[in-house]
Amino acid sequence: MSAIAKALPNLRPEEMEDPKEHLMHDPLPRGEMNRMVLESMHTTTWKYWTVVTILAFLVVTCLGYAWYYLIMQGLGVSGDNRPVYWGVFLVNFVYWIGISHSGTLTSAILRVLKIESRRPFTRVAELMTAFAIVNAGLSIFMHMGRVWLAYWLIPYPNERGIWPDFHSPLMWDFMAITTYLICSSLYLYLPLIPDLAMVRDRSKGWVKTFYKIFAIGFRGTEGEWKNLHLAMNIFAFAIIPVAFSVHTIVAWDFAMATRPGWSSSVLGPYFVAGALLSGVAAVPIVLFFVRSTMKNMKYFLRPEHFDTVGKMLLIISMGWAYFYFNDYIVPWYAGDKWEKILTLFIEAGPQAWLWYLMLFCNIVVPWSVLWRKKWRQTPWLMAIVGILINVGMYTERYIIVPEMSTINRMPFTWHIYIPRVEVILTIGTFALFLLLYFAASRILPLIPNWEVQEGQEGHILRKIGKAKIPTISQID
Amino acid sequence: MPKELKSPTSSANTAQDVQGIWGMVVDQDLCTGCQACVAACSMENNVPFVGEVDAGYGRSMQWIRIERFWQGSYPNIKATPYQPVMCQNCHNAPCEPVCPVYASVHSLSEDLNLQVYNRCVGTRYCANNCPYEARVFNWRDYMDPRQRPELVTLANHFNPDVTVRRRGVMEKCTFCIQRIRHAEDTAASENRDIRDGEVVPACAQACPASAITFGRIDDPTTKVSQAADTSRGSHLLEELGTIPHVTYLAGGA
Amino acid sequence: MSDSNTLLAVFEDIEPAADGIGKLHELGVADENMDVISGIPIRPAILERPSAVTRVGWIALAGAILGLLLAVFFVWGIPYLFPLDAGGQPIYPVPQLLIIMFEMTMLGLMGFAFLGMLVDSGIPSYTPKEYVPEISDGRIAVLFSCPKEEQRKFVDALTKLGAKSVEPAEARQL
Numbered sequence: 001m002s003a004i005a006k007a008l009p010n011l012r013p014e015e016m017e018d019p020k021e022h023l024m025h026d027p028l029p030r031g032e033m034n035r036m037v038l039e040s041m042h043t044t045t046w047k048y049w050t051v052v053t054i055l056a057f058l059v060v061t062c063l064g065y066a067w068y069y070l071i072m073q074g075l076g077v078s079g080d081n082r083p084v085y086w087g088v089f090l091v092n093f094v095y096w097i098g099i100s101h102s103g104t105l106t107s108a109i110l111r112v113l114k115i116e117s118r119r120p121f122t123r124v125a126e127l128m129t130a131f132a133i134v135n136a137g138l139s140i141f142m143h144m145g146r147v148w149l150a151y152w153l154i155p156y157p158n159e160r161g162i163w164p165d166f167h168s169p170l171m172w173d174f175m176a177i178t179t180y181l182i183c184s185s186l187y188l189y190l191p192l193i194p195d196l197a198m199v200r201d202r203s204k205g206w207v208k209t210f211y212k213i214f215a216i217g218f219r220g221t222e223g224e225w226k227n228l229h230l231a232m233n234i235f236a237f238a239i240i241p242v243a244f245s246v247h248t249i250v251a252w253d254f255a256m257a258t259r260p261g262w263s264s265s266v267l268g269p270y271f272v273a274g275a276l277l278s279g280v281a282a283v284p285i286v287l288f289f290v291r292s293t294m295k296n297m298k299y300f301l302r303p304e305h306f307d308t309v310g311k312m313l314l315i316i317s318m319g320w321a322y323f324y325f326n327d328y329i330v331p332w333y334a335g336d337k338w339e340k341i342l343t344l345f346i347e348a349g350p351q352a353w354l355w356y357l358m359l360f361c362n363i364v365v366p367w368s369v370l371w372r373k374k375w376r377q378t379p380w381l382m383a384i385v386g387i388l389i390n391v392g393m394y395t396e397r398y399i400i401v402p403e404m405s406t407i408n409r410m411p412f413t414w415h416i417y418i419p420r421v422e423v424i425l426t427i428g429t430f431a432l433f434l435l436l437y438f439a440a441s442r443i444l445p446l447i448p449n450w451e452v453q454e455g456q457e458g459h460i461l462r463k464i465g466k467a468k469i470p471t472i473s474q475i476d
Numbered sequence: 477m478p479k480e481l482k483s484p485t486s487s488a489n490t491a492q493d494v495q496g497i498w499g500m501v502v503d504q505d506l507c508t509g510c511q512a513c514v515a516a517c518s519m520e521n522n523v524p525f526v527g528e529v530d531a532g533y534g535r536s537m538q539w540i541r542i543e544r545f546w547q548g549s550y551p552n553i554k555a556t557p558y559q560p561v562m563c564q565n566c567h568n569a570p571c572e573p574v575c576p577v578y579a580s581v582h583s584l585s586e587d588l589n590l591q592v593y594n595r596c597v598g599t600r601y602c603a604n605n606c607p608y609e610a611r612v613f614n615w616r617d618y619m620d621p622r623q624r625p626e627l628v629t630l631a632n633h634f635n636p637d638v639t640v641r642r643r644g645v646m647e648k649c650t651f652c653i654q655r656i657r658h659a660e661d662t663a664a665s666e667n668r669d670i671r672d673g674e675v676v677p678a679c680a681q682a683c684p685a686s687a688i689t690f691g692r693i694d695d696p697t698t699k700v701s702q703a704a705d706t707s708r709g710s711h712l713l714e715e716l717g718t719i720p721h722v723t724y725l726a727g728g729a
Numbered sequence: 730m731s732d733s734n735t736l737l738a739v740f741e742d743i744e745p746a747a748d749g750i751g752k753l754h755e756l757g758v759a760d761e762n763m764d765v766i767s768g769i770p771i772r773p774a775i776l777e778r779p780s781a782v783t784r785v786g787w788i789a790l791a792g793a794i795l796g797l798l799l800a801v802f803f804v805w806g807i808p809y810l811f812p813l814d815a816g817g818q819p820i821y822p823v824p825q826l827l828i829i830m831f832e833m834t835m836l837g838l839m840g841f842a843f844l845g846m847l848v849d850s851g852i853p854s855y856t857p858k859e860y861v862p863e864i865s866d867g868r869i870a871v872l873f874s875c876p877k878e879e880q881r882k883f884v885d886a887l888t889k890l891g892a893k894s895v896e897p898a899e900a901r902q903l
Contacts, residue, residue, distance in 0.1 A: 030865075031867065075598070076643070082613075085604050143599070144644070145596070145613065145614070145645060146644035153576050163811060165815060166822075167816070167822060168601070169574060169601075171576045172828045179832045183835070198865040201862035212855065213855075216852045216854070217858065220864060220865075221764050222764060222773065222781045223782075227846045227850045230783050231843060234838065245835075258605060410608060412541070453769050474772070567817065573816035
């Protein structure tokens, strides 16, 4: 009796949060939602065009001209040298492949698991996937010594009778990334078709022609929906193992080599965890900027979505730490001579600060912020956490690629690596990524409107006892 | 040398394919570290000079290098024997299967690692996977007089038997395969087998101390086989199981 | 129904649309003479409609098998035609085959699922079709054919059930 009385002053009716905070329980007329999405696409300010101009300039100079210079001069203008044959280009490659996991995870896994709060932000993440794979491919091409012969990796019949060698992990990589690029582009496109049809219905002139072509005559008949649904289901299930395989094979590029540090059997899953970490961490960054710079997006992208991403991020960060510790403790305990030297070099060598930065950004930051719901629901804080995790993951790849290859079994050849033209080209790839995203934000509807509407149709508040409880019914 | 790590006497497809398995013995007790082999190799194989800056950054392209270390801390230091390192022409070469375009292939008949320059696309995976760091990469067009006139000092003195490589191509010691081919052709035209000592790579030819011996290791009567079979012999990084064709002799002097 | 008209009835919401379809059933319109066009997918049972037949699954399966065979050709067929030795690895390796097989199977599966979706839906097609743009605003359109002479009766019945408009469907450029 007294115990209840004591508790009473703290007893608040919620716990009961306002269901209107959730997009799914805050429906608007569909016509209104379509108008809002169209308005967000059509609104451009001078700030937008300024940023686009700067990005375009960066792409032309830092990517276009610098790459031309690199190709004409040879890789001597990069920082690679004898032990460090793979430098920042490979770091970028691994990083962008990691970023590309954002779309797959948030979209495919959440779709398969039927996590309802995924609905408004799947496309924001899927777009990142498509553009990140483009950048990953570019990074590989920059890395190649004779990029003008890159087509030799394609298995096609030729008069020389020479085919690519499928013994090579790089060929697995080539096949995996091709598969991933094609499939994730289609996976981006499939749920886009009904939205393109929506835009088509509401545009005029040559713009309408553009959308008419890409909406491929979709109307929304029963058969079309059924086929679309089945195809999307196949994609959602099939693209998850493909994404895992892509990053596992990226890890195998390193793990198959007979080098201390790289030759590790846990590298595959460890890389997958790292890819998920940096990929999912990129989602709140993009969500934050889309939400705060584009019109009407505050209705669609809400704190609850940051909350969903934050929870995933915390779990993935723990998973990453688990795999990293696995990769760390086994060689450390075994005490192999070269592994010992390598560990010492990474933790106490001239670039040791990178190692501490990695541990701080990947473990300390997420673990100290993401456990609290209120912080997870603060968009700017989540964006900062996302940026820090991405810095940490970039550092992790830098440690794995150039730092680890500095130490090999021939001490005579040890050499510190200093990036040169790579820095400019890295800026170029980031500018290209942003430019593509900026362009896409005004060409494609960033919100999968029909999916949001489908979800809102199925969400109802059901009165149980004295409270209204959110319930979900599957209308499809 | 443990028997199980010796090269198989033949992995050729057919008996007719067997042309001899070539190997080398480097006697570290004789090596004086004079670098004559490095110079001779560069002349023979058109290996470019990369200039001071690039060489200082770890991009020198010599196919053979003389490694030398100091043991202990100053002033109580002891120099280790000079160790010339070139491509070990492994039987199980880690560099070969990782090439996506078959630029790094194995000669079944001679058990040599071949590098096909005009097939190479420059992924540099082979160099990463070489535990001996024996491969070198053409970081620039070092041989193009338009780019670096001061480096191309011997432009009119190229060896016509060896390709000049351009930027973006991986290369490595070939055991002077052009000399092996020449000897084979001569022997074939005279309808005889190659005599022991007929093939001498540039490094062995230049070595004033005769520290490098070259010949067929599938024939136990050759000088190189007998030299390799002493108790002083060892292979570099033998524990990796690459079965290299270069034997180092040390510790007997 | 040789002498029949195609009508397009537009409803505001799911409930009246379901009623309207029930009425059409009553009036003797068979399910195969009816189609529903909507802005969001709706489970067929809600509208008392049979589930649409889809062949996307089979097409995707065929694609997967095709991809698998292609992988076998890549990893085992190519070395059979042009054997080259590298690094003492077998000419016909199994682990590499598994990796390439997985990737190509998945590529075939998903590529053909996409193609199957297109082929089975009869798209891309840019010919004029029966459609009203309001559908993507949440309206539900029921497309059905009825005998020409009874058209009036159908229009009245559906309007009474809440159809916003019931008009002869006219194919127009989307």
